[in-house]
Amino acid sequence: MAATAQAYDSGLSPRPLIDVRAFARRLVRRQSWLIAFIVLDIIIAIAILTDPILIDAWLFISPGISVSLSITLASFAISIFIGLIVALMRISKNPFIYNIATFYVEIFRGLPLLVIILIFNFVFVPALVDAIAGVDESTSQTGETIAARPPIYFLDDLLQRLVGIPEERIAETTIRSRDIDESWRIVLAFAVTYGAFMSEVFRAGIESIGRGQMEAARSLGMSYFQAMRYIILPQAVRNILPALGNNFILLLKDTSLASAVAVPEVSFLTRQFSSNRFRYPEGLLVLSFIYANLTILLAMLVNALEYRLQADRREN
Amino acid sequence: MGQPNPNAIISIRGATKHFGKVRALNDVDLDVHPGEVVVIIGPSGSGKSTLLRCINRLETIDRGEVWVDGLQVNDRKTNINLVREEVGMVFQQFNLFPNLTVLDNIMLAQRIVRNRKKSEAEEVAQELLIKVGIPEKGNTYPLKLSGGQQQRVAIARALAMNPKIMLFDEPTSALDPEMIKEVLDVMLDLAREGMTMVVVTHEMGFARAAAHRIIFMDQGYKITDTSPEDLFENPEHERLKLFLSKIL
Numbered sequence: 001m002a003a004t005a006q007a008y009d010s011g012l013s014p015r016p017l018i019d020v021r022a023f024a025r026r027l028v029r030r031q032s033w034l035i036a037f038i039v040l041d042i043i044i045a046i047a048i049l050t051d052p053i054l055i056d057a058w059l060f061i062s063p064g065i066s067v068s069l070s071i072t073l074a075s076f077a078i079s080i081f082i083g084l085i086v087a088l089m090r091i092s093k094n095p096f097i098y099n100i101a102t103f104y105v106e107i108f109r110g111l112p113l114l115v116i117i118l119i120f121n122f123v124f125v126p127a128l129v130d131a132i133a134g135v136d137e138s139t140s141q142t143g144e145t146i147a148a149r150p151p152i153y154f155l156d157d158l159l160q161r162l163v164g165i166p167e168e169r170i171a172e173t174t175i176r177s178r179d180i181d182e183s184w185r186i187v188l189a190f191a192v193t194y195g196a197f198m199s200e201v202f203r204a205g206i207e208s209i210g211r212g213q214m215e216a217a218r219s220l221g222m223s224y225f226q227a228m229r230y231i232i233l234p235q236a237v238r239n240i241l242p243a244l245g246n247n248f249i250l251l252l253k254d255t256s257l258a259s260a261v262a263v264p265e266v267s268f269l270t271r272q273f274s275s276n277r278f279r280y281p282e283g284l285l286v287l288s289f290i291y292a293n294l295t296i297l298l299a300m301l302v303n304a305l306e307y308r309l310q311a312d313r314r315e316n
Numbered sequence: 317m318g319q320p321n322p323n324a325i326i327s328i329r330g331a332t333k334h335f336g337k338v339r340a341l342n343d344v345d346l347d348v349h350p351g352e353v354v355v356i357i358g359p360s361g362s363g364k365s366t367l368l369r370c371i372n373r374l375e376t377i378d379r380g381e382v383w384v385d386g387l388q389v390n391d392r393k394t395n396i397n398l399v400r401e402e403v404g405m406v407f408q409q410f411n412l413f414p415n416l417t418v419l420d421n422i423m424l425a426q427r428i429v430r431n432r433k434k435s436e437a438e439e440v441a442q443e444l445l446i447k448v449g450i451p452e453k454g455n456t457y458p459l460k461l462s463g464g465q466q467q468r469v470a471i472a473r474a475l476a477m478n479p480k481i482m483l484f485d486e487p488t489s490a491l492d493p494e495m496i497k498e499v500l501d502v503m504l505d506l507a508r509e510g511m512t513m514v515v516v517t518h519e520m521g522f523a524r525a526a527a528h529r530i531i532f533m534d535q536g537y538k539i540t541d542t543s544p545e546d547l548f549e550n551p552e553h554e555r556l557k558l559f560l561s562k563i564l
Contacts, residue, residue: 210409212409213411213413215407215411216411216412216413216470217413217425218374218400219403219405220401220404220425220473220474220477221397221398221400221401221425221429221477222397223397226428226429230428231413231415234415235413235414
């Protein structure tokens with residue numbers, strides 16, 4: 001190294017702006033998998049652009065990307081919220097709170113996700129709607145639902161607004177379970193299931209922070225929740241970021257289960273395309289192409305975030 | 317159990333604490349008056365840290381009473397945060413917040429507990445960093461500092477709340493020998509300024525130089541409570557003699 005530096009300084013060869021050889025060596029050693037992936041990706045992209053059936057498959061399936069992504073994002077956001085609350089409940093010293101939270105976690109970790117989706121879609125959401133809006137559904141001659149005063153009318157109004165029933169009709173109608181889109185039902189199913197898993201991740205993260213941090217914060221007069229918010233959770237989240245990213249990717253892949261209740265996300269559209277056209281290889285190739293790109297993009301995003309949050313552990 | 321001493325800023329009566337079957341504290345009485353520096357010594361497991369941590373209720377006691385500045389600490393109805401605002405604490409392991417810069421470590425509690433404005437909190441923090449001798453480290457993260465520097469930041473963080481009392485729990489025990497002095501110097505300055513301090517330590521040099529009283533504890537009992545002169549010149553108690561012969 002010293003000899004090289006001397007050669008540069010003596011003006012024998014101009015010092016390069018970046019050390020190309022070191023950069024290339026690093027790239028090959030650490031990023032070959034990514035290069036291979038990108039090459040394969042480009043080949044498939046070219047195939048999709050040139051092959052008429054693959055184009056058809058792409059045009060049919062790709063509108064589902066936004067559906068898959070929005071289900072993932074919405075479920076993830078809610079599940080983080082649930083996970084955090086339940087994690088705090090699980091470390092509570094109050095036995096009532098602890099047992100409620102543990103009951104929830106064990107139930108939803110124990111049931112297969114597909115089963116939970118079916119239960120939410122066909123049983124739980126309709127039952128909930130009935131509880132809010134009442135079961136009595138009399139129909140007028142024009143087929144309009146006639147409003148009886150719903151049992152929980154403000155929730156009824158709120159739900160109607162949420163699902164986009166025109167404002168002037170809200171007072172006359174009640175919410176019916178068919179008004180509630182499958183996407184929302186499964187977002188709930190995903191959120192409560194992943195919330196159970198997330199709570200374990202958060203709990204592990206919180207417990208990974210030494211007791212001294214809480215003691216130091218409390219000894220300065222901070223309340224328990226101030227200490228959690230400003231001291232414990234920021235450190236815990238940094239420790240569990242890889243696990244959160246992992247769950248995010250798992251969740252994205254699990255949205256394929258939504259095809260079981262006919263939500264028009266990519267897996268459902270692929271099944272439709274393939275069975276309509278009897279073209280399984282093409283449909284599944286496009287589907288894999290979509291999932292692989294989404295998950296790798298997400299993984300890189302998580303890595304970048306992790307790097308940013310490590311500022312205090314790096315030099316300078 | 318006696319009455320709390322109205323002239324003392326810390327008044328402990330009959331404090332008793334069990335960890336399982338082990339008695340960590342045995343009917344301990346202690347009064348600390350404003351401006352006093354009280355050093356607690358004793359072999360490990362003697363209950364000295366436990367006694368210190370009872371003062372701001374990091375440990376609860378099973379029996380007895382702890383009064384700090386007119387508030388009954390062991391009463392569950394007392395808002396403990398009010399007590400802790402007035403009682404700074406420095407730990408053996410520093411316990412700085414690694415996710416915050418040195419300045420933010422010192423500013424956070426000022427902002428959210430004392431509700432000070434950012435500019436005011438920052439001014440206090442800068443002044444304290446000068447006082448503890450590391451004004452240039454404000455924007456550094458704690459883990460990049462040496463142990464001695466970290467402990468000085470921890471002292472500054474506690475002082476930023478303008479506490480009436482400072483508790484030190486073996487503040488130099490985790491430090492390399494060459495860093496002990498820089499921390500003790502800061503503590504000596506504090507003692508000279510008239511801060512009320514309760515210090516658990518093995519640093520007899522500090523005890524001799526700064527302490528008004530030295531408490532010797534063993535197996536959860538307060539054995540002696542004397543001036544430094546009496547303790548070092550003519551220790552009376554057998555166990556105290558044994559202890560001093562081992563560490564001096």
